[in-house]
Amino acid sequence: MAKAPTVEDVARAAGVSRQTVSNVLNSPDIVRPATRERVERAIAELGYRPHAAARRLRTRRSSTLGIRLDPYSGGVSGVVLDRFVHALTERASARGLRILLYAARTAEEEIDRIRDLLDGGEIDAVVLTGTFRGDPRTAWLAAHAAPFVSFGRPWDDDAAPSHSWVDVDGAAGTRMATTWALAHAGPRVAFLGWPAGSDTGDDRERGWREAMPEGAPLVRLTAVDGVAPAREAVAETLRAGGDAPDAIVCASDTLAIGAHLAAVTAGRPTLPIVGFDNTPAAEAMGLSSIEQRPEDVAAGTLELLAGAEGAVIDPAERAAHVLVEPRLVVRTEPPRG
Amino acid sequence: MAKAPTVEDVARAAGVSRQTVSNVLNSPDIVRPATRERVERAIAELGYRPHAAARRLRTRRSSTLGIRLDPYSGGVSGVVLDRFVHALTERASARGLRILLYAARTAEEEIDRIRDLLDGGEIDAVVLTGTFRGDPRTAWLAAHAAPFVSFGRPWDDDAAPSHSWVDVDGAAGTRMATTWALAHAGPRVAFLGWPAGSDTGDDRERGWREAMPEGAPLVRLTAVDGVAPAREAVAETLRAGGDAPDAIVCASDTLAIGAHLAAVTAGRPTLPIVGFDNTPAAEAMGLSSIEQRPEDVAAGTLELLAGAEGAVIDPAERAAHVLVEPRLVVRTEPPRG
Numbered sequence: 001m002a003k004a005p006t007v008e009d010v011a012r013a014a015g016v017s018r019q020t021v022s023n024v025l026n027s028p029d030i031v032r033p034a035t036r037e038r039v040e041r042a043i044a045e046l047g048y049r050p051h052a053a054a055r056r057l058r059t060r061r062s063s064t065l066g067i068r069l070d071p072y073s074g075g076v077s078g079v080v081l082d083r084f085v086h087a088l089t090e091r092a093s094a095r096g097l098r099i100l101l102y103a104a105r106t107a108e109e110e111i112d113r114i115r116d117l118l119d120g121g122e123i124d125a126v127v128l129t130g131t132f133r134g135d136p137r138t139a140w141l142a143a144h145a146a147p148f149v150s151f152g153r154p155w156d157d158d159a160a161p162s163h164s165w166v167d168v169d170g171a172a173g174t175r176m177a178t179t180w181a182l183a184h185a186g187p188r189v190a191f192l193g194w195p196a197g198s199d200t201g202d203d204r205e206r207g208w209r210e211a212m213p214e215g216a217p218l219v220r221l222t223a224v225d226g227v228a229p230a231r232e233a234v235a236e237t238l239r240a241g242g243d244a245p246d247a248i249v250c251a252s253d254t255l256a257i258g259a260h261l262a263a264v265t266a267g268r269p270t271l272p273i274v275g276f277d278n279t280p281a282a283e284a285m286g287l288s289s290i291e292q293r294p295e296d297v298a299a300g301t302l303e304l305l306a307g308a309e310g311a312v313i314d315p316a317e318r319a320a321h322v323l324v325e326p327r328l329v330v331r332t333e334p335p336r337g
Numbered sequence: 338m339a340k341a342p343t344v345e346d347v348a349r350a351a352g353v354s355r356q357t358v359s360n361v362l363n364s365p366d367i368v369r370p371a372t373r374e375r376v377e378r379a380i381a382e383l384g385y386r387p388h389a390a391a392r393r394l395r396t397r398r399s400s401t402l403g404i405r406l407d408p409y410s411g412g413v414s415g416v417v418l419d420r421f422v423h424a425l426t427e428r429a430s431a432r433g434l435r436i437l438l439y440a441a442r443t444a445e446e447e448i449d450r451i452r453d454l455l456d457g458g459e460i461d462a463v464v465l466t467g468t469f470r471g472d473p474r475t476a477w478l479a480a481h482a483a484p485f486v487s488f489g490r491p492w493d494d495d496a497a498p499s500h501s502w503v504d505v506d507g508a509a510g511t512r513m514a515t516t517w518a519l520a521h522a523g524p525r526v527a528f529l530g531w532p533a534g535s536d537t538g539d540d541r542e543r544g545w546r547e548a549m550p551e552g553a554p555l556v557r558l559t560a561v562d563g564v565a566p567a568r569e570a571v572a573e574t575l576r577a578g579g580d581a582p583d584a585i586v587c588a589s590d591t592l593a594i595g596a597h598l599a600a601v602t603a604g605r606p607t608l609p610i611v612g613f614d615n616t617p618a619a620e621a622m623g624l625s626s627i628e629q630r631p632e633d634v635a636a637g638t639l640e641l642l643a644g645a646e647g648a649v650i651d652p653a654e655r656a657a658h659v660l661v662e663p664r665l666v667v668r669t670e671p672p673r674g
Contacts, residue, residue, distance in 0.1 A: 049456050071423055072419070079617075082409070082416070085406065086407065086408055087409065089440050090408050090440040098437055100435055101435070103426050264601075281616075281617055284413055284564050284591065284618050295409075
């Protein structure tokens, strides 16, 4: 690249020593005003910028946040995390912070990577994603007093959380969807969820249960997260006849797409179905969906991590959290077949 | 975070001066063997790692590649770039390189960001995406001799390209799809593309034209890249009756989804339709699609940018390129309604 001006260039232009330039940059008080002005003029004229590495070494701050990016695994909902990374990059940039991506295949490998990056002064803090019960990463980060925020709440922590986190209120989303379906479709609002035992899935199911009126029939369908299994589960229910559901609230857009295809086959192409994640796939099929607002999750993450002037702060002392309210995107005139 | 051992800690443990530790790290030849061994033992015992910022300052190398990440704009095909970033992160990591994300809203703003990052020694090279005719970014990077590779060929450069690039052979993809459709569906293979004037779109159309036999009817449908416009364009053709197409090759998955919905409405749910990008949306709907192989694009990018031991090399002298052959993903038993 075009050679950037160096300290030597500045020193030559100002007619001073290299050390004097360095003093102006780091300890301006000890330099005589006239000399300081001459050096500052040379810095401005040459467009000299102190090397970031030098600045980092001085401040021991990289102004950089690390986040893991997993290998692409396909699937309809992967876009949510990507959208979060997009928003994080943009909002961090506005605060003068950078985003550094790293790869890791296991939690243990991720801890190694994080240690290297923190030790090397390459990142100041970590944004953890995909947290799970007994996650060794949060334990390690807490034990090493490393500043971090997780996208995902600590499910196994019933008492006060031990670290800062941002998450989306899944139950609020399905509550919203169920309330909408009860008002616009009918009393038999079914829920299509994953097999029990998933914290996220149980949370989303809870919202549906809470929104259903006392004594209303609770039709709970189950499928693993795939279009074909969802289609099969819903097809069976619709074939059973009798009390077919008036609407179906789903734990994911993948399940919603399967449910919709089953409804089309059963001759009910307009059966109201609500997905979760508001992915491009749901949009393309004209399905309603609950939107996670990844942009607000990114904003919350930076609120917890970045202090004034973009400096990274350690949120551990506060152990605060941000719970983002999702929103329901209703598509009532779908481009359905 | 837990305080990492410093040069001072090593010096104290080895009973030498700070300068001696520094000499062992940077000019081991000038240190007496016995002293060197003592310092090296202290380094190993304490687990001291030279601060990355210090290393960068010494080598003037960050081992970091910069890539722009735009705000999420929705749409079915955005996943291709995200998948490329995932693959780039993973493959770069394996070579000891890091990926730094930056945001920019215009080409001019991106040039400013790149200049800052290069000047600051924060990145060694740039991976440019979304290139276009008369792109000021490539001109600026070339003029400043900054190492870079673009994902996207220089369309306005008929002669030898002035810089290194990686791209996907779109024409090869639609050629493949058309040949498959001719063999499995019938002679009337239509093409659904964007309005003329898009380099990428024209390239994809060219592959279809080249694969069609001499004298075969060339049905070229046009729609802007949206599900609804595509659906309308195809619905009209199918309504026209008579010589309806036997298959439709599309310039994107968005167009393919619209085409499929029109076919379902017209009572032809099994009309073979091939999209482009092999997105999760196409997969969820059981549509065939041309896969860009973003992982191979990432591998090609690093081949051009990274030399031995992960050091970033300047590909400008070679101005080489990698044209990735896409592959056709055929879905013959689609979960269609």
